[in-house]
Amino acid sequence: MPRGLGLLLLLLVVFSCTSGVAYQRGPVIPTTGLELGPSERAEEQRRSLRHVFYRNNEMPPTPSPRELRRLEHNLAEAPPVEVRELHDLFGNDVELLAFATRDTDADGVLDYRISEYRGKFFEGDLDLDNDGIRNVYDSAPYDRDVGGVDTNGDGVPDKPGSFADRDGDGIPDHLDWSRRKGDQLAEIQAALFRDYDVILVERSARFTPELVHAIDDTLRLVFHERLATLRTIAVEDQLLISPDLGDNGFMLAQTQTLTVYTKSLEGAPPLVLLGLLVHEVDHAWQLAQDFDETNLLAENKKMHFPPGNFTSSLERFGWEVDENTLGEGYYHRLYWPHFYATSPRYLYRGSAANEWAVWFESVQRESGPEFLRNSPAVTWGMVGPYSLTSPWEWHADQLMASLYNRLDRGLSEHPNQSYRSSVGTLLRARMLQVVQAQWSRYDYRNAVGTSIDRELGRRFELSPNEIELLVERYMLPLVDLPMLSEALALESEALGVAKLSDALATSWDELSERANDPQRLRPDLHALVRAGMGAWHMSNANVGAGGNAEEPGAEAESEAEAEADAEADATTPGEPEADEADSSIDEAPQSPATAIGPAASGPAPDQSPLTRSGRTSRGAGRVGGIMQGEPQPGDDLLAGAGDAEFEDGGAEIRGEGSERGSSGVRRAVDPVVSLFEQLRLAVPQPVEPVEPGQPDGG
Incomplete structure (x- = not known):
């Protein structure tokens, strides 16, 4: 055995038994599942390096003897706690230890960030070979002589002939969808790259058409602007090396990357995907308020996020810095943990996140599954427990609620009262x-009428036409046979008909496909907005002209992608100024302690000492838990929310004096009314008795 390697192994054994600085990991913990053994974990860790930038990127170079000697020296000089953590993650695998601590270009930014949970590798340095091309765009991220030339400093190769770009759209061939996906998805990828400097990248999973459309709608309709913190939106199967179904997305400003995880979203309808993307992109918007785009190296290295413009903007809503946690946290010297969370912590209405968690648990024990609707959470505008873990999650959950409530309102304000009380x-x-069903501990209805809801409605405004289009794309596909059967049952009961016609099934088969057309046959969004009309008013020929009717099916797309992957394997080695808002915090008690009543259990938050030893994680995309709870069809979904906006009766809400008038929302729901009416025709109608002396049907 080489002398240096033997010494390294001895150091690892010694340091594994040595006490060090206390370190408590953040709350991003894997769900219960099969524990991987050391050898299997090492294979998974290496596999994560195969898609750390994009699918089938090359593996990092094998450590040289010189690098191993440097690693030996660094391990000897590092804090014992870090050595022990690395040993726990990678055992005695010297190659993985070298990868985890590597800084290829010696710029002070480590190549990778490491998951503290089973050691998955994530991107660290944006350009680890220091050739001017971001790793994601670099066809050879470990070779500074290959990958193209960037002439304008944005990290994207743009000099013709310096990189592979068959169609000349500026997207390197290893990322370009033009040969692997339908024309529509390829056009969306190119348009997002052109308009927002955002590239869609597949890593260990595939983008679905629904997810691509949700990203496009989120950026174009909700945010309307380029975000300095968002350059890559990637898709992976899961966040951790473990069976992990709790994480939907993760936003990391240091690498300007938002990652969406598909395993936890399997079967989720487009409406859920839209809400998730709004939540996650809002993290990019929040972080952009304090992001220095002129000093990407400093931002790339950043581990701590002190109070700034964004958190200061939330003080009027009840968020404040816990002054006792303002000290900087621990800086890792040997490796960079991916989920490292920072000081300070924040208080909401005078109580810390852990205190609010205890309060919610007590409320849930007392009130049961409907605890969010049977507690002061309603009057305080709380949409769920996860929203109170940090100012960032609160704002993102509130923005998602703002979107959902505006879509809900688009249906609830339909001028036909009979429609509102049935199909609507x-x-x-x-x-x-x-x-x-996706986030059971989340209720967007509680946000209606709050000051943050009003501010978000102004800051992230949606026009009536945009709301109409979103209703058509994301709510009409929710129409399903059980829902329509219930509507028809109510209608037939009112008509005195005991049994529905057999023609119902045939009518449903014909019409259910139409209910999903807005998502599959997607017209040009902005052309429709300018024309003031919705997708349901276009003929099939016009829809086809938009380039959508020719999109290949999933099977053809899969075959094209597989062929492209095979070819790749063969050729590839190894807060701006805010709008005017309420200046006061919503009226409510200032502590969760007084809201439960005598039956509550657990210490009152204002009497509990703050726990200051832990670190709080943010941005992991956990928007509530996974439980069950179904509303009753007759419920008033916005009752009890204290909606001051409805009571004000302003023109903005009621549509007076605007293009919306009496038809803006009507057009959005006409298809459902039509669907209902056509299905209703299948119900046998009572026959009026013929009066004596009158002709039949008179």
């Missing part, structure tokens, strides 16, 4: 059901 109510109940 059922469809809104279906909307709530699918959202809470």
Whole structure:
């Protein structure tokens, strides 16, 4: 055995038994599942390096003897706690230890960030070979002589002939979808790259058309602007090396990357995907308020996020810095943990996140599954426990609620009262059901009428035409046979008909495909907005002209992608100024301690000492838990929310004096009314008795 390697192994054994600085990991913990053994874990760790930038990127170079000697020296000089953590993650695998501590270009930014949970590798340095091309765009991220030339300093190769770009759209061939996906998805990828400097990248999973459309709608309709913190939106199967179904997305400003995880979203309808993307992109918007785009090296190295413009903007809503946690946290010298969370912590209405967690647990024990609707959480505008873990999650959950409530309102304000009390109510109940099937400890209705809801509605404004289009794309596909059967049952009961016609099934088969057309046959969004009309008013020929009717099916797309992957394997080695808002915090008690009543259990938050030893994680994309709870179709979904906006009766809400008038929302729901009416024709109608002396049918 080489002398240096033997010494390294001895150091690892000694340091594993040595006490060091206390370190408590953040709350991003894997769900219960099969524990991987050391050898299997090492294979998974290496596999994560195969898609750390994009699918089938080359593996990092094998450590040289010189690098191993440097590693030996660094381990000897590092704090024992870090050595022990690395030993726990990678055992005695010297190659993985070298990768985890590597800084290829010696710029002070480590190549990778390491998951503290089973050692998955994530991107660290944006350009680890220091050739001017970001790793994601670099066809050879470990070779500074290959990958292209960037002439304008944005990290994207742009000099013709310096990189592979068959169609000349500026997207390197290893990322370009033009040969692997339908024309529509390839056009969206190119348009996002052109308009927002955002590239869609597949890593260990595939983008679905629904996810791509949700990203496009989120950026174009909700945010309307380029974000300095968002350059890559990637898709992976899961966040951790473990069976992990709790994480939907993760936003990391240091690498300007948002990652969406598909395993936890399997079967999720487009409406859920839209809400998730709004939540996660809002993290990019928040972080952009304090992001220095002129000093990417400093931002790339950043571990701590002190109070700044964004957190200061939330003080009027009840968020404040816990002054006792303002000291900087621990800086890792040997490796960079991916989920490292920072000081300071924040208080909401005078109580810390752990205190609010205890309060919610007590409320849930007392009130049961409907605790969010049977507690002061309603009057305080709290949409769920996860929203109170940090100012960032609160703002993101509130923005998601703002979007959902505006879509809900688009249906609830339909001028036909009969419609509102039947199909409209059922469809809104279906909307709530699918959202809470994904995030059961989340209720967007509680946000209605709050000051943050009003501010978000102004800051992230949606026009009536945009709301109409979103209703058509994301709510109408929720129409399903059980919902329509219930509506028809109510209608037939009112008509005195005991049994529905057999023609119902045939009618449903014909019409259910139409209910999903807005997502599959997607017209040009902005052309429709300018024309003031919705997708349901276009003929099939016009839709086809938009380039959508020709999109290949999933099977053809899969075959094209597989062929492209095979070819790749063969050729590839190894807060701006805010709008005017309420200046005061919503009226409510200032502590969760007084809200539960005598039956509550657990210490009152204002009497509990703050726990200051832990670190708080943010941005992991956990928007609530996974439980069950279904609304009743007859429920008033916005009752009890204290909606001051509805009571004000302003023109903005009621549509007076605007293009919306009496038809803006009507067009959005006409398809459901039409669907309902056509299905209703299948119900046998009572025959009026013929009066004596009158001709039949008179």
